Amino acid sequence: METAVLKETFMDKTNKKLGVNPEDALVSKVYLSLAFILLLVGGTLGLLQGLNRAGLLQLPVWLNYYQILTAHGILLVVAFTTLFMTGYFYAGVSHTLGGLTSKARKFAWSALASLLVGTVMIMTTVVMGEASVMYTFYPPMQASPWFYIGLVFLALGIWLAGTGVFVNAASWKKANRGQKLPLFSFFAVGGYLLLILGSLGITAEVLMLIPWAFGWTETVNVMLSRTLFWAFGHTAVNVWYLVAVSAWYVAIPKIIGGKTFSDVLARVVVILSVILNVPGGFHHQIIDPGITQSVKFMHVFMSLSIALPSLLTAFAMFAIFERAGRKKGATGLLGWFKKLPWKDVRFLAPMIAMITFIPAGAGGIAQTNNQLNQTVHNSLWVVGHFHLTVGVTVALTFFGIAYWLIPYLSKRVMTARLNKLGLIQTWLWAIGMLFMSGSMHWVGLLGSPRRTSFSTYGDNATALSWDPYLMFLGIGGTLLFAGVVLMVYIVFHLMFRAPKGHTEFPIAEEEENASPTPKWTERWGLWIVLAIAVISMGYVIPIVDMIVNAPPGSPGFKTW
Amino acid sequence: MRQAMYGLVLYVFLMLPPVANLAESVMTIHMHMQMPLFVIAGMLMTPFLKQQFPRFFAKWNSNGVPGIILFMIVVIYWMIPRTMDEALTIQAIEIFKFISLPFLAGVPLRDSWKKIRLVGKNIIFVTLSVICGFMAWLYIFSPEQLCNNYLIVEQITLGWAFLFLALSIMIYFVQQFFVDRSECE
Known part of the structure; x- marks a missing residue:
């Protein structure tokens, strides 16, 4: 135990003296720069969509609403998040494990390519108008095969x-027996494990869609594809959430x-997330026939089982806040609330993200019910719901991370x-999203459909009654766009222009009287097997049914 | 003691007629959910039983081998399609299922697992995954309906479930060679 403590302080000192290894920093800086460039592109597309839905902007034929919608979804929900996650996790792994191995760096660069x-x-393909299939690319809508490739x-x-x-964590374990x-690297391992488990489904789906899109097979099993997609x-959405949660616990x-x-x-939150998550996809299909x-x-x-780790997190967060507040002299039941550093953006951004997760998570739970x-x-x-979860809880936490991660990397x-x-x-982001997501929730209850360009449906009275809310959607979208521009400015300023100096990578310490972490938490083999077991419990019965009792299948349609 | 209580509650819950009916209505859930849960209920009750009858366990299962053989016999017995049919149609066999899985499979498994040597455990892992693989092949490719009570599509589903089970056991078995067990136990 003695050596372990000594080693840590030694590592702390070297980290402080030398800061981040320049080669590792380059990996993360490139990932993060690309992520925020994509945020700017995706955000611009989002603004165009918002203005279109508000009825203020007629989009040209060569770049219509559905192309923009597809690009916005894929750029922000898949590309921005994956790039940010990789940049952030690699930086943290490098920091907590004393640098990346050269093998890990090679993996990071080839992943980027x-x-x-x-x-x-x-x-x-999307810009060419060959793939206006939304980011869910449900068949029988058929995009160009190159989209699927x-x-x-x-x-x-x-x-x-x-x-x-994984390679980096394993080599660290080998060098640091016992x-x-x-914790940060634990989150990284768990996050990637979950993402890989989830991506098995989409890989299977895409491998079915490619021959279909090339015309080598005539039909495709629609139900099966949708199931594999979800x-x-x-x-994926829960992985982004887990990435955000890692910062809540660690930083x-x-x-x-x-x-x-x-x-x-x-x-335990990481382990439960890895084991329980994948079958949750089914509630996205809860009103699918078949x-x-x-x-x-x-x-x-x-x-609903996925709500358990989220509730554990909520409990832990409030406990952290209360203890920190009381240590600063807070009294009474809620005195600690005032002691929180509300003027520090590194706290405010993730805090608003967390608060948003209360209605966002509740909305998610509502959607798991068939009738609702x-x-x-x-x-x-x-x-509106997923703009709260991914658009605030995840995105705003990512922004909160950027305020310390980027200066740390750029020294x-x-x-x-x-x-x-x-x-x-x-605040721009929070208020913009309050307008946009709030009006989306409300107008959705009034019946306004998603995934459709602006239309008054022949001046139908019901459709016209949506207009005031859709106007708020446009206002919110505009505020959010201003937020995106400001964020991208801040990120690149922190990367290239801010004054030189030392920024710490915040890693929370354990309480003095904390009980030691039991070693079973690292039985990854067992967690993987349990995850496979839960996935088979969820999927074997319905998928076999979908394949064996499949209808004739569908040819491709180009609806745009 | 608490564990034994949980085991008992689970045991009684599984035997409640509506629960048992629901679990037995789907072939895969019958074999891969209800039956393992009975085994788990038995495993939870084991420490209490060992505390009550220490001499019995010492005498009959001193090195763990008899227990593990009993476990394998019972488990393999319940993998035979016909036994599932009989459990559904003959009341006595259903009762035998309720008794045999917890007390003749769950209890000896937990008692023996600590006693048998590593090579014994490895043999069990390999045997179980091979058997599950064989059952997967049987249930997926059998052109005949193997159980009177279940449709062919359910049979195929069960086959795939067996394949995943075989795979899971295999992955668990293989990963232990790469992971230093003293590190994480």
Whole structure:
């Protein structure tokens, strides 16, 4: 134990003296720069969509609403998040494990190449008007085969990035026998593991779609494709959430001057997320025909089980806040609330992200119910929901991370002015999303459909009654776009212009009297096997049914 | 003691007629959910039983081999398609299922697992995954309906479930060679 403590302080000192290894920093800086460039592109497309839905902007024929919608979805939900996750996790792995191995760096660069090739192929087909299939690319809508091949490269990139982290963690374990993997790296391993498990489904789907898109096979099994898509789609969203959660557990306590609430609890949250997540995809199909009622019923439980780790996190976060506040002299039941550093953007952004997760998570739970889902399923309500989860909880946490991660990587410091700018950005984002997501939720309940360009449906009275809300959607979208521009400015300022200096990578310490973390938390073999078991429990019965009792299958349609 | 209580509650819950009916209505759930849960219920009750009858376990299962053989016999017995049919149609066989899986499979498994040597455990892992693989082949490719009570499509589903089970056991078995067990236990 003595040597372990000595080693850590030694590592701390070297980290402080030398800072981040320039080669590792380059990996993360390139990933993060690309992520925020894509945020700018995707955000611009989002603005165009918002203005179109508000009825203020007529889009040209050569770049119509559905092309923009597809690009916006893929760029922000898949590309921005994956790039950010990789940049962030590699930086943290490098920091907590004393540098990346050269093998891991090679994996990171090849992953980047693959991700870029994939994104370029996808975007080219979308811009050419060959793939207006939304980011869910449900068959029987048929995109150009190169769109699907681009998706294969995206999946490959994810696997390569994940393998790099696994290889690095394994070599660290070998060199540090008997020590537990630092919590940050534990999150990274769990996050990539979950993403890889989820991407197996989409890979299978895309391998079915490619021959169909080339015309080598005539028909495709629509139900099966949708099921395989959501095995990924749902998991991916939860992976982004897990990335955000990692910062809540690891960085936030340090930023607010507190300590980790419980190392074990955080690890259990990661393990549960890995084991339980993939079958949750079914609740996205809860009103699909062709899935029996009993299977849907079972999946309500499978979906709700994912709420458990989220509730554990909520508990831990409040405990961290309260303890940190009381240490600063807070009294009374809620006195700690005032002691939180509200003027520090590194805290404010993720805090608003967390608060947003309360209505966002509740909305998610509502959607796992068959009847409630029927009310909202194809309406803008759903769009409002995932703009809260991914658009605020995840994105705003990512922004909050950027305020310390980027100066740490570029060996610069955040100035008071940038902090102020960050506060403005955060409030812009929060208010913009309040308008946009709020009006989407409301107008969705009134029946306004999602995935459709603006239309008054021949001046139908009901459709006209949506207009005031859609106007708010446009206003919110505009505020959000201003937020995107400001954020991208802040990011690149922190990367290239901010004053030189030392920024710490905030890693929370455990409480002095914390109980030691049991070693079973690192039985990854067991967690993988349990995850496979849960996935088979969820999928074997319905998928065999979908294949064996399949209808004739569908030829491709080009609806645009 | 608490564990034994949980085991007992699970045991009684699984035997409640509506629960048992629901679990037995789908072939895969019958074999891969209800039956393993009975085994788990038995495993949870094992420490209590060992505490009550220490001499019995010491005498009959001193090195773990008799227990593990009993476990394998019972488990293989319940993998035979006909036994599932009989459990559904003959009340006595259903009762035998309720008794045999927890007490003749779950209890001896937990008692023996600590006692048998590593090579014994490896043999069990390999045997079980091979058997599951064989059952997968049988249930997926059999052109005949193997159980009177279940349709062919359910049979195929069960086959795939067996394949995943075989795969899971195999992955678990293989990963232990790469992971230093003293590190994580």
